Amino acid sequence: MYILHINGQDYETPHDKKLLRFLRDDLHLTATKDGCSEGACGTCTVLIDGKKVKACVPKISTLEGKNILTVEGIDPEEMKVYEHCFAEAGAVQCGFCIPGMVISAKSLLDTNLTPTRAEVKKAIKGNLCRCTGYKKIEDAILLAADFFREKLEIPQSPTALHMNEHFKRIDAAEKVNGTGIFADDMYLPGMLYAKCLYSKYPRALINRIDVSKALEHPDCVEILTKKDVPCNKIGHIKQDWDVLMGEGDITRYVGNALAVIAATRAEALEEILALIDVDYTELPAITSPYEALKGDAPLIHEDGNIMSRANLVRGNADEAIKNSKYVVTRKYKTSWQEHGFMEPECCVALPEGDDGLLIYTTSQSIYDVQRECAQMLNLPKEKVHCHAPLVGGGFGGKEDMSVQQYAALMAWYTRKPIKVKYSRQESLNYHVKRHPMEMEFTTACDENGRLTAMKGVIIADTGAYASLGGPVLHRACTHAAGPYNYQNIDIFGMSVYTNNVVSGAFRGFGVTQSCFATEMNINLLAEMAGLDPWEIRRRNAIKPGDILPNGQTADPNTNMEACLDAVKDIYYSNPYAGIACGFKNAGTGMGKMDVGRVLLSVEKGNVHIRTSASCMGQGIGQMALTEICHASGLDPALFIYEAADTIRTPNSGTSTASRQTVVTGEAARRAGEKLKCALDSGNSLADLEGHEFFGEYSAQTDPLGAIKDNPVSHVSYSYGTQVIILNEEGKITKAVSAFDVGTPVNIGSVEGQIEGGMIMGIGYGVTEEFKCENGYPASKFGTIGFMRADEAPELEVILCQPKEEDKLPYSFGAKGCGELCMIPTSPACAHAYYRLDGVFRQSLPLKNTYYRKK
16 A cells, blocks of 8 residues: 655555556546656646656655645645736646646745746746747746745736736636646546557558457457448548548558447556457558659549649739749748647547437537537437537647547447547647648749749648648648739649648648748849848738739738838848748638627626637637627626537637637627627616627638639738847747737737747747658657757747728737747748858758757
C-alpha cells in the first residue's frame, strides 16, 4: 500500500502507477491536464516538495513522504490573484496549458517576487503553449509578482463594456483555477474505455480480421468492425472517409481504423488490441501527388486521384508577362505542419433516453459532429445531442471527426458511457495536417516596379481523404497574388489524393503556402527593378477602390498602406530584417451559405448568451459579450455565456475561415440591439423575464467564377505586414506585426491571437518539421520543434484601424485576425535570412539557419 500526501491530505493506493494517472483517474483532480504523457508539454505540472515536476513522469512508489501540490491545492486567496492577473494580462486563450503555467509561476514566485522577464521565461520553458506566443503569460506572472509583493487589492470589474477596450475574458477564471471541464475531465458511472485498431500499413489489402482471442480478454466488453457500422462513409464536406475498413478493403493510410474495442479499464486497451489478428497483403504506397497522377497509378478512391481543382483567370497573364520589363519564375515547396493543440482529441458519448445519444467532445462545431454521427448511425439528427465542453485549441485540426464517430458507435451498441481519447502519438499520426504544396509561380512588373501579372500552378497533397482540401485549395488560389493592385492573373491548382497522412484545415487555410511563393518572387522583382522590398510593396499595396487580383473591389475599410507605413522605420533600422505582406478573407464566402446566429434569453435576472460558435481559445464568449454590451449598454456581470449545445444554442456554423467575429459578431450585435429596444421601451430586465432576442446574419457572396465584373468573393478581408529581425548569428530577436483587423473587439484578445500566430508562423518557417516518410508519420511531439518561452523572440503588435466612417458595416467594424497573423511570417523569415547570408531559400521549413543547421 502506498500513501501519498496530496494537497494536505493522505491518500492510499495499492497500485503503483504514474502520478498523473492517480491524480486524474483515482482522485479526479483534473486541473492537472494530460497533454502528452511524454514529459514534453508541461500541462501536468505539479509541485513536489516545492519543486515543479511533470506528473506524467514519476511513479507513485517514488513519492511516499513527499508533499504534492496540484492547482486544486493552492490557497483560494492566492488563486484569486492568479485568476485576476492571468485574465487582466490576456494570458488565457484555450486554457489547457494554464493550470500547468500557474504551477510553474508559483514555483518561481514562492521564492522570488522580483523576477525579470528572463527568469519568468526560464520558469515556464517546460510548459508548451500553442495559443499565446507566451508574451501575455509572462506579463501575467510579472503582474502576479507585483500583486503578491505589494499586497495589492484586486480591483472591482467595470460595469460597462465596449469595443476596442482591454477587458478580462468571461471564461478566464475557470481556465486558470482548473475548474473548467474539458472532455477528458469527465468520469461517468459505469464508463467504458474504447480504442481503435489502426492499419499497420499505408496501403494494404485486408485479407482477414480475427477478433476471437481479443474477445476472450477478461476486460473486453465489445469489439465492433465494419459490418457493425450502419453507414460507413462520413466526411466534413465530401463523404469519402471510411469509419472502419474490413476484409477485402485496401487501406488508404495508417490512420484507417479496422476495429474499435471497449474495455472496463483503460489500461487493458492495448492488451486487447494486441490480440486482434489481421492478415494483410502489403501494397506499394503512393506517397506523392506526382505518383498519384501517373497514368498507371492505382486509384486511391473510385472517383480518381484528383480530389479537387481550382482555376482563377483574370485579364491576360501571358500577354502581360510577355510585355513586362521584369519577370521572375521560381518553384517553391512547403511541407506538412502539425497543429500541436495542447488538448489531444477526446470524446465521451452515452445513451440519452430510449433511442438517442449524448456526445461531449472537443470540436470546432457541435453541429458538424451531430450531422456526421447521425449519418453514420442512420439516425435523425435530433436523436444525436451534442454538447461542447472546453476546447483546448484547434487551429483547424478539430474540424474533422477523429474519435467522435467511434465513441458514438460504441455507445450506441453497448448503451453505456464511452470515452475515446487519442494518445498524443495517435494525435500526431492520425489527425489532419497542413497541406504540403509544390508551386511554380511567375510574377512580373514594369520598369517602375508596378506589378503587372502573375501566373501559377499549385499541386497540393491532400493525403488519403478530402477533409477540407477543396476550400483550402480555393483560398490558396484566390489569395495567391497577394494584397496588391494588379489584374492579370492565371492560377491553376489541384489537390491530389495520396496514401499520406490526411491534410485538412490549418490556420491560414492554404494562403500560408501561396503567400510564401508570391512574397519571395516580389523580393527578386524588387532587386531587378532597383527598389527595396518595402518600397515595391508600398508602391503596389491595395487601397480602397482598387480591384483585388481575385476581382473584388477593395472596401473603404482596406488599410494595407497603413500597415506598411507602420513598420517602415523598424524595417529600415535593422540590416537583417525581413518583410512580407498578406491578406485573408473572413467567412466561408464563395457563394456558400454563411450564417451566424445568437439567441439571448432572460432567465432569473440574467441574460444568457446562446450560440453554437465553437471557442477553441480565440474568445467567442468575450466577443459575443462585448458586441452585446456595446449595443445594449448593460453591465457585463448580468450575462451568462452558455457552452455550445445542439438543444440550447442555435447553429452558428463551424469555427473556421476567421468567420465567427464577423458573422456571429454581427448576429450578437443584432440580438443586443433588439434587447436594447425592449429596455428602451420602458421595460426593466425583470419585466423581460422569459423573453428571447434572436440575432441572425447571413453573409452574401458570389461563387468562384461568377460572371460579373467585380464579384464579392468574401464579406471582408484583413490585411497585414510582418517584419522578422535577426541578429548576426541568425537568431530571430524580434517579430513585429502591423495589422488591419478593423475594430478590435477586445484588445488583449486580438493582440494575443496575433502574438500566438507569429510564434506559430516562425515555427512553420524555421523551427518545426513534421515528417511523413513513405506514408508513415515519423515525428514525436517533443522533437517537432515547437517554440518554448525561452526561445520566443520579442513580439510587437501594431493595430492599424481604418477611419470610423470607413469601417466594415458589420459587427461594429471588427474583422477576423486568427489566420492572417501567421500568413506573412514564413516569407518574412526567409527574406531576413536572404539579407543575412544571401541564400535564396525556396522550401519550408528553411534549411541551414540558426535553427536548422546542416
